[in-house]
Amino acid sequence: MVTSNTTAGYGAPRDAAVPRYSTRIAKIVNSSLYRHTLGAAVESRWGRLILLAGVPLVWLIALHIGPIYQMLKISLLSHYPVQPGVDSQFTLANYRLFFSESLYFSPLIKSFIFATVATASTLIVVYPVAYYVAKVVRPEGRSKALLLLLVPFWAGELIRTFSVIMLLANRGAVNVLLREIGLIDRPIPMLYTSFSLGFGLVYLICLYMLLPLYSAIEKIPTQYLDAAADLGAGPFTRFRKIILPLSKDGIVSGCCLVFLTCIGVFATPMMLGGPNTVLFPETISGFFHGASDKWPVGAAFALIMLVTALIAAGIFMRLVGGRKRSAI
Amino acid sequence: MRNMFADAPRASLTAAYWAFILYLLLPLTLMMAMSFKGANYIAFPIGEWTFDWYVQVMQDKQFLDACLYSIMIAAATTVAATTLGTWIAMLIVAEGIRGQVVIFAIACLPAVVPGMISAISLRIFISTIDMPTGTMAIILGHTVHAVPFVVVMALTRLRTMPGNLVDAARDLGADSVVAFFRVTLPYLWPALFGGMIFCVLLSIDDFVRTFFLGGYRPTLPMLIFAKVQGGMSPEINAMATLVLVVTAAVGLYAEYMTRRARTR
Numbered sequence: 001m002v003t004s005n006t007t008a009g010y011g012a013p014r015d016a017a018v019p020r021y022s023t024r025i026a027k028i029v030n031s032s033l034y035r036h037t038l039g040a041a042v043e044s045r046w047g048r049l050i051l052l053a054g055v056p057l058v059w060l061i062a063l064h065i066g067p068i069y070q071m072l073k074i075s076l077l078s079h080y081p082v083q084p085g086v087d088s089q090f091t092l093a094n095y096r097l098f099f100s101e102s103l104y105f106s107p108l109i110k111s112f113i114f115a116t117v118a119t120a121s122t123l124i125v126v127y128p129v130a131y132y133v134a135k136v137v138r139p140e141g142r143s144k145a146l147l148l149l150l151v152p153f154w155a156g157e158l159i160r161t162f163s164v165i166m167l168l169a170n171r172g173a174v175n176v177l178l179r180e181i182g183l184i185d186r187p188i189p190m191l192y193t194s195f196s197l198g199f200g201l202v203y204l205i206c207l208y209m210l211l212p213l214y215s216a217i218e219k220i221p222t223q224y225l226d227a228a229a230d231l232g233a234g235p236f237t238r239f240r241k242i243i244l245p246l247s248k249d250g251i252v253s254g255c256c257l258v259f260l261t262c263i264g265v266f267a268t269p270m271m272l273g274g275p276n277t278v279l280f281p282e283t284i285s286g287f288f289h290g291a292s293d294k295w296p297v298g299a300a301f302a303l304i305m306l307v308t309a310l311i312a313a314g315i316f317m318r319l320v321g322g323r324k325r326s327a328i
Numbered sequence: 329m330r331n332m333f334a335d336a337p338r339a340s341l342t343a344a345y346w347a348f349i350l351y352l353l354l355p356l357t358l359m360m361a362m363s364f365k366g367a368n369y370i371a372f373p374i375g376e377w378t379f380d381w382y383v384q385v386m387q388d389k390q391f392l393d394a395c396l397y398s399i400m401i402a403a404a405t406t407v408a409a410t411t412l413g414t415w416i417a418m419l420i421v422a423e424g425i426r427g428q429v430v431i432f433a434i435a436c437l438p439a440v441v442p443g444m445i446s447a448i449s450l451r452i453f454i455s456t457i458d459m460p461t462g463t464m465a466i467i468l469g470h471t472v473h474a475v476p477f478v479v480v481m482a483l484t485r486l487r488t489m490p491g492n493l494v495d496a497a498r499d500l501g502a503d504s505v506v507a508f509f510r511v512t513l514p515y516l517w518p519a520l521f522g523g524m525i526f527c528v529l530l531s532i533d534d535f536v537r538t539f540f541l542g543g544y545r546p547t548l549p550m551l552i553f554a555k556v557q558g559g560m561s562p563e564i565n566a567m568a569t570l571v572l573v574v575t576a577a578v579g580l581y582a583e584y585m586t587r588r589a590r591t592r
Contacts, residue, residue, distance in 0.1 A: 029506055042503045051505070053425065056416040060434045063472050067449035068441070070456050128344040136341050145345070147583060152352040154579035156533035158549045159568045162556060163359035166565075171371035173358050203355065235337045264442020266536040267549075271556055281444040288451065288540065295452065302448045309442060 068306075075299035094300035104283060108305060111280040112312065114194075115262035118201040119255050122209045125202065130213035130250075131243070135222065146214065153207045161271050164200045165191060168272075192274035200272040205261050209254040216250025217243065252320050256313045263309045280305055356572065363565035370560050381566035390551065391567055398548040401463065402531040405470040409527045410520055412471070413478025418508070420479070421486045432479075439476035446473065447540040454541065462543035469537040474530050478523040485519035486512075518586060525582035529575060 028034055041047035074080045078091045098104050133145045152160065167173050168190040175187040190196050220243060228238045266281045273279070284305070287298030358372075366376030385391055416435050420428050438446055450469045451461075459465055493515065497507040513520075535549040542550060548571060555564045 025506065025510065029503075038505050039503065042505055048504055052422055053419050056412070056419045056431075059412050059475075060416065060431065063453075063468070064434050064437045064475075067446070067453035067472075068437075070453045071445075071449040074452055074456075125348070128341055129348045132341040132345040136338055143587070148349055149352065150579070150583075151576060152356055154529065154576040155356060155568075155572045156529075156535075156549060156575065158533075158535055158552050159359070159572055160356070162552065162564065162568055163355035165556075165560070166358040166362055166370070167355045169370065173354075173372050176372040203351075206352075260440060260442050264444040264446075264536075266444045266447075266539070267553060271553075281442075284444065284448065285540075288448065298448060299452060302445045306441065306445045310440075 071299045080295045094297045107280040107283045119259045126209040134217035197273040208257040212254035213250040216247040220246045360569045363569045365562045368561045385566045394551040402528045404467045405531040406527040408471045409474035413475045417482035435479045436476045443536045447537045451540040465541040469541045470531040474527040481519045481523040
């Protein structure tokens, strides 16, 4: 370690060809402020460890786990925010409330049905597209073909949802077009129904399906397909026996991603859904914007949703049996 | 004859691709077209075309303020999330640290938790630490949301880094801080650049966290949402078109830069 005062230390200019910024770094490194703080810290093993792990661990524990933990804690309280004179005690009543009223129960069921249908539709719609880009397009054109698919996703969630209204409204493009060519006299009410909500959801989330599918399909060696074709397998057999099993990974991660996003979607049902499509997130949000001491109920409901969604995703993973990938 | 049959799946796949592109672009195109409608309600056909809505939007103080506010939040989020994400990634790849799988899982947690639940848990969290709703709370929420993406992008790049680069720097006398700033960080830069653009877009786009954590000053998505709820006019289309054009330009620029970095 060259950190003594007599030698110039790291990065000192040895000849004129050394770029200027390196002397600036040397100046910082050799300054007494640096040597007494960071410089001293990295000298010892513990100092290095604290420097490396301190901030990340505090952040991860406080802000990645903290909020969920607080939510769990509050969901078990009878009152929150605590008001003077009211005693808040430990209770399971908030969870019991969920199972006692179909008013609360049915939005969750609806949320699950919507998310499942949207996930399945997205998979069916997106799969051929992902396959086309990964295997049919020549490698040089691949990134361009992919880029074209990404463009709409630089528009935000809200703008994309809003643009669906243009298509489906009573005087939107579809209805006007159908009337022009004389197929209908009266507009078909499409907006503010389950259809518009489903359409909007698929429109919103297809990218989350596309990217995992694409990267999984792209990895399938083309020789496998050629070999299968040489041995007489038709397109359908090749798809069923080779492509589908080998892209299972992408299907699993894409479906889980889409499903979890769909479950937690909040603005889309409020913009595209109608009175019949009150989903669970809207129910939960009511507890936070209405009367103030309903927070524990909202927290309990949010946890119920989180746990059931994760369990559903877990069951799906187990059933389809994607290859266990190590996270790191 | 055989050739034609062999090409049938290929042709239908091509058709599926272009149909999908149409599906993706049609609503946005209609949305943009509607911003030129010369009437104050949204309906097809457009009829008279006008530029008035843009003039009105550009003079709308509320809109300009929301833009400024969104950009400010996005900038703060990006700085915080990139710093924290890189730091966490460095911890995960560090030698001699145990429990890396656990750390990685915790780092990715906010990306897996559905947005609504994340927003509520953050709302509860800031109230337990007595933080008021408003700018700081929004930045905190957006940062929590963005960190996992930076971690994953930084990790992907770090994995491809030859380990001897840092060793060489250390041999030449750099301590670990200097080695990080002079060797690892420049190597990470293309991934971090992509990650930063992603953070900006995530933050500008985010509605649900802002909805629960925000104060009275609206961000762009909040403003658009309020306008949609309050009765629609092509004014919203003009706003959305402006936002769309800017964010798409940022996205394209990022794509161009990362591609250039990759080919060089």
